[in-house]
Amino acid sequence: MIRLDHVFKRYPNGREALSDLSLDIAAGEIAFLTGHSGAGKSSLLKLIALIERPSRGRLIVNGQNVAGVSRSRIPAFRRRIGMVFQDHKLLHDRTIYDNVALPLIVAGIGGKEIGRRVRAALDQVGLLGREHSVPLELSTGEQQRVGIARAVVSKPPLLIADEPTGNLDPDLSLEVMNIFRRFNEVGVTVLIASHDLLLLEHFPVRRIRLEAGRLAGDSPAHVIASEPPPNPMSEQAALRNDALRTDTHPPAAIARDSGPANLLDPRKLIEQNEGTAP
Numbered sequence: 001m002i003r004l005d006h007v008f009k010r011y012p013n014g015r016e017a018l019s020d021l022s023l024d025i026a027a028g029e030i031a032f033l034t035g036h037s038g039a040g041k042s043s044l045l046k047l048i049a050l051i052e053r054p055s056r057g058r059l060i061v062n063g064q065n066v067a068g069v070s071r072s073r074i075p076a077f078r079r080r081i082g083m084v085f086q087d088h089k090l091l092h093d094r095t096i097y098d099n100v101a102l103p104l105i106v107a108g109i110g111g112k113e114i115g116r117r118v119r120a121a122l123d124q125v126g127l128l129g130r131e132h133s134v135p136l137e138l139s140t141g142e143q144q145r146v147g148i149a150r151a152v153v154s155k156p157p158l159l160i161a162d163e164p165t166g167n168l169d170p171d172l173s174l175e176v177m178n179i180f181r182r183f184n185e186v187g188v189t190v191l192i193a194s195h196d197l198l199l200l201e202h203f204p205v206r207r208i209r210l211e212a213g214r215l216a217g218d219s220p221a222h223v224i225a226s227e228p229p230p231n232p233m234s235e236q237a238a239l240r241n242d243a244l245r246t247d248t249h250p251p252a253a254i255a256r257d258s259g260p261a262n263l264l265d266p267r268k269l270i271e272q273n274e275g276t277a278p
């Protein structure tokens with residue numbers, strides 16, 4: 001499903017975010033991608049979604065070598081990947097129905113089919129009946145569930161999520177994670193980048209750990225299940241230290257980072273599909 005062979009990612013400013021990364025995630029697997037801030041988690045997800053391209057090495061996603069995906073084929077490539085973000089990226093001036101329908105409209109799917117699929121996706125995240133609300137009428141957890149419904153409405157075989165529980169309280173985090181689990185149980189491959197200790201503790205699934213862009217650990221689910229839970233004190237201290245470090249995210253890198261990520265902004269998606277994007 002996802003295969004990396006000696007993948008490197010170097011950004012134009014010379015920062016090497018991923019170094020010689022080799023990894024295999026099989027169809028139907030669920031895994032966490034962990035590592036301190038700046039370890040390369042988002043960069044890896046961006047390569048998988050073709051927001052960025054590898055500088056070196058081979059990357060296969062959904063059976064396709066990304067090197068062979070031309071710019072014009074990127075929208076079709078992305079239709080087979082559901083993406084969930086910490087900040088939902090919902091359009092606040094559109095209804096929940098419109099937000100979830102967006103990927104189908106962009107894909108040129110017809111009206112009746114859209115209605116059926118949107119309702120099915122909202123049902124799967126427990127929000128059927130909220131179609132006519134706008135995002136601000138929903139709680140943060142509900143908004144995140146709308147983001148998940150939008151990610152799965154095209155029935156992608158692969159779901160990737162970048163810190164999807166970052167803004168949620170513990171109960172909502174577990175609820176969101178259970179939704180991912182249910183999709184995985186019906187065959188969707190799921191990769192979740194997360195710092196969330198609660199999730200890591202409650203869900204003994206494969207854990208792929210990056211450190212300074214390199215693979216620092218890859219523990220299968222059965223090993224995780226037999227390990228003691230992570231030590232919250234030491235992990236939190238490490239995360240606090242990360243938050244205080246300034247070298248991992250220099251302002252220039254953050255500014256540049258917002259460029260490619262914007263490609264996934266729903267409005268950009270529409271523009272891209274209509275050929276109005278630069």
Ligand SMILES: Nc1ncnc2c1ncn2[C@@H]1O[C@H](COP(=O)(O)OP(=O)(O)OP(=O)(O)O)[C@@H](O)[C@H]1O
Nearest residue numbers: 011017037038039040041042043248249253256257
């Ligand atoms: N667009 C960019 N241009 C230049 N450097 C970048 C860019 N995006 C990320 N980086 C750098 O690449 C490294 C890895 O960043 P990345 O965002 O992938 O890490 P992360 O593990 O997702 O971190 P976090 O948990 O804080 O989101 C960091 O040193 C970062 O500053």
